[in-house]
Amino acid sequence: MRDTYVHGYGSRENERLQDQAGTLVELLHADTAYPRGSTVLEAGCGVGAQTITLAQRSPEARFTSVDISADSIAEARRRADEAGLTNVQLRQEDLFDLPFDAESFDHVFVCFVLEHLSRPVEALTVLRGLLRPSGTITVIEGDHGSAYFHPDSPAAQAAIECQVRLQAEAGGNALIGRQLYPLMVEAGFDGVRVSPRMVYADSSRPDLVDGFTRRTFTAMIEGIREPAIAAKLIEPSTFDAGVRDLHRTTESDGAFCYTFFKGVGRRPTTAP
Amino acid sequence: MRDTYVHGYGSRENERLQDQAGTLVELLHADTAYPRGSTVLEAGCGVGAQTITLAQRSPEARFTSVDISADSIAEARRRADEAGLTNVQLRQEDLFDLPFDAESFDHVFVCFVLEHLSRPVEALTVLRGLLRPSGTITVIEGDHGSAYFHPDSPAAQAAIECQVRLQAEAGGNALIGRQLYPLMVEAGFDGVRVSPRMVYADSSRPDLVDGFTRRTFTAMIEGIREPAIAAKLIEPSTFDAGVRDLHRTTESDGAFCYTFFKGVGRRPTTAP
Numbered sequence: 001m002r003d004t005y006v007h008g009y010g011s012r013e014n015e016r017l018q019d020q021a022g023t024l025v026e027l028l029h030a031d032t033a034y035p036r037g038s039t040v041l042e043a044g045c046g047v048g049a050q051t052i053t054l055a056q057r058s059p060e061a062r063f064t065s066v067d068i069s070a071d072s073i074a075e076a077r078r079r080a081d082e083a084g085l086t087n088v089q090l091r092q093e094d095l096f097d098l099p100f101d102a103e104s105f106d107h108v109f110v111c112f113v114l115e116h117l118s119r120p121v122e123a124l125t126v127l128r129g130l131l132r133p134s135g136t137i138t139v140i141e142g143d144h145g146s147a148y149f150h151p152d153s154p155a156a157q158a159a160i161e162c163q164v165r166l167q168a169e170a171g172g173n174a175l176i177g178r179q180l181y182p183l184m185v186e187a188g189f190d191g192v193r194v195s196p197r198m199v200y201a202d203s204s205r206p207d208l209v210d211g212f213t214r215r216t217f218t219a220m221i222e223g224i225r226e227p228a229i230a231a232k233l234i235e236p237s238t239f240d241a242g243v244r245d246l247h248r249t250t251e252s253d254g255a256f257c258y259t260f261f262k263g264v265g266r267r268p269t270t271a272p
Numbered sequence: 273m274r275d276t277y278v279h280g281y282g283s284r285e286n287e288r289l290q291d292q293a294g295t296l297v298e299l300l301h302a303d304t305a306y307p308r309g310s311t312v313l314e315a316g317c318g319v320g321a322q323t324i325t326l327a328q329r330s331p332e333a334r335f336t337s338v339d340i341s342a343d344s345i346a347e348a349r350r351r352a353d354e355a356g357l358t359n360v361q362l363r364q365e366d367l368f369d370l371p372f373d374a375e376s377f378d379h380v381f382v383c384f385v386l387e388h389l390s391r392p393v394e395a396l397t398v399l400r401g402l403l404r405p406s407g408t409i410t411v412i413e414g415d416h417g418s419a420y421f422h423p424d425s426p427a428a429q430a431a432i433e434c435q436v437r438l439q440a441e442a443g444g445n446a447l448i449g450r451q452l453y454p455l456m457v458e459a460g461f462d463g464v465r466v467s468p469r470m471v472y473a474d475s476s477r478p479d480l481v482d483g484f485t486r487r488t489f490t491a492m493i494e495g496i497r498e499p500a501i502a503a504k505l506i507e508p509s510t511f512d513a514g515v516r517d518l519h520r521t522t523e524s525d526g527a528f529c530y531t532f533f534k535g536v537g538r539r540p541t542t543a544p
Contacts, residue, residue: 145424146529148417150450178422181474182525193476196529200468202453253454257418257468259529 024212027197028111028140028260029053034061038106042066043095043127044113048076054109055080055088064105066093095123103132111140114183118171124187131267137189139263143177146198146259147217149249156249159221159242162228169231177261189265197260203252213256218246296484299469300383300412300532301325308332310378315367315399316340316385320348326381327352327360336377338365367395375404383412386455390443396459403539409461411535415449418470418531419489421521428521431493431514434500441503449533461537469532475524485528490518 032054034040038061045051045065055063065088067073073092080088093099095113108127114120127137144164149156167174176183181194201208222243229236249256304326306312310333317323317337327335337360339345345364352360365371367385380399386392399409416436421428439446448455453466473480494515501508521528 143420145420148415148450150454152417152447175424178420178527178529181476181527182422185525194472194474194527196470196472198468198470198531200466202466204453204465253457255450255453255466257450257531259470 024197024199024216024260025053027199028262029057032057032109032138034058034107036060038062039064039104040107040109041100041105041127041130042109042111043098043123044068044110044116045072045076045090046112047072048079048090050109050111051076051088051090052079052083052085055085056083059087061087061107063088064091064100065089066091066095066098068092068094096126098126098130100130102129103135105130106132106135108135108137110137112142114139115141115167115174115176116170116172120173120176120183121187124184124189128188128267133269134266136264136266137184139180139184140197140260141177141180142174142258142260144174146177147257149213149246149256150254151245151248153242153245153248155238155242156245157242158234159228159239159246162233162239163221163224165233166224166227166231177259180261180263184263184265188268190268192263192265194261194263197262199258199260200255201250201257202255209250209256212258213250214247217256217258218243218250221246296469296471296488296532297325299471300534301329304329304381304410306330306333306379310334311336311376312379312381313372313377313399313402314338314381314383315370315395316382316388317344317348317362318384319344320351320362322381322383323348323360323362324351324355324357327357328355331359333359333379335360336363336372337361338363338367338370340364340366368398370398370402372402374401375407377402378404378407380407380409382409384414386411387413387439387446387448388442388444392445392448392455393459396456396461400460400539405541406538408536408538409456411452411456412469412532413449413452414446414530414532416446418449419529421485421518421528422526423517423520425514425517425520427510427514428517429514430506431500431511431518434505434511435493435496437505438496438499438503449531452533452535456535456537460540462540464535464537466533466535469534471530471532472527473522473529474527481522481528484530485522486519489528489530490515490522493518 040061040063042051042063042065045067051065070092073090077090108131117123144160147160164174181192184192199212201213203209225239228234228239248254312333312335314323314335314337317339323337342364345362349362380403389395416432419432436446453464456464471484473485497511500506500511520526
């Protein structure tokens, strides 16, 4: 049950993911485009927050976007229809039991998925098998240990640590961003290059303060209040002080930092 | 005495600063150039690690580089001569008692200085007064709270925390990078823009692993072993384990992250 709090599909979570995607589109996706006629597997598309961006930026590529949740796929389909996309096929599938032939995709795209998996290298290895030789994989993940801010606050750090622990107890890893390079190398990809995508928000960048610090990151932490307290990870008063202190960083003399990591690699021409 | 360990002028420290400047030149300075005939005050030039880069990149600007340490100025002068620089004047001066007329510089440059001062806003205010109206200031600082790595290590975090505490006890602030924006605004600068400069080192970037993770950051932490233990901030065995774990991040499956912050602002046309 706790799982649903951490990466749930409720409407507030949808809104948060949508806000996140809207604010971060350029930072995360500006350098991802697929050529005409290429086939792209998006593994773990959720409610389609990235799908719309990907498909609009590569209108002549063909996307197959899958997620394990039927509800998410239904919502993603609604959004894809609303956006008028014709180059996306949405399917409910299990990442570890995909019905596709080996070497059947030119590219694979995975965003905010590995953080939820207890076997990320196994997932990447499965995806490698679906790529044609020299096909590329693009992986994007956050890292909650990359969050720091001014004014600093032990309570805010403790509230964030609750999210890290809840995600670990659910089998995931909220600190996975910094590990992308070794994970992708271990899964047998060649030419792996990882680049950090840092969000820095002070009051000279009000859109980021509102869109990221307040409505993405702090909203996410606010969303784990009940499970964190139920799991006795933190005192309610400390948690609430931490959330107040995160909001405090959005004032005119505050600053907030967070880093996403984007990794790109390719399937070797001969199997490793 | 502890002060000398944290920002000392010994030869190992010089070597570290030189390594740091060599590795980070592009990241920190690529977007800093001053036009022909402009006058630039470099406040706190130390042994000239940044001075050489600045003066070579803006050969037609005239630099006045000052530092409170006579030894540092002597070493900076030796290096400037060795580099054949003719556009740099080096002087031993106190930042808080500079002998220059008000509004006598077109630009001010301050790098790795505010972190050592107990009154950073006062220092910035002094420097603002030396700028002509609309003149610019460029400030670069690190932030030791921005360091995170894989494999993660509580011992390494504890060793880094020693450096933060030693610097605080010496009146400085090793977490100042994230605060550049509010500090510069408080000191009365207009149009302040701060941009993070993140160093990300994994084994696909061996020069950064060696030049930054190993020879800059880890060497700096190794350098505070004695004062940290003397101040009873940490057990020797924990400190040594922390240093080993920092070296561990330089192996083929490791990763290391650190962020510098660069702020630029201008003196208002009318005094605030």
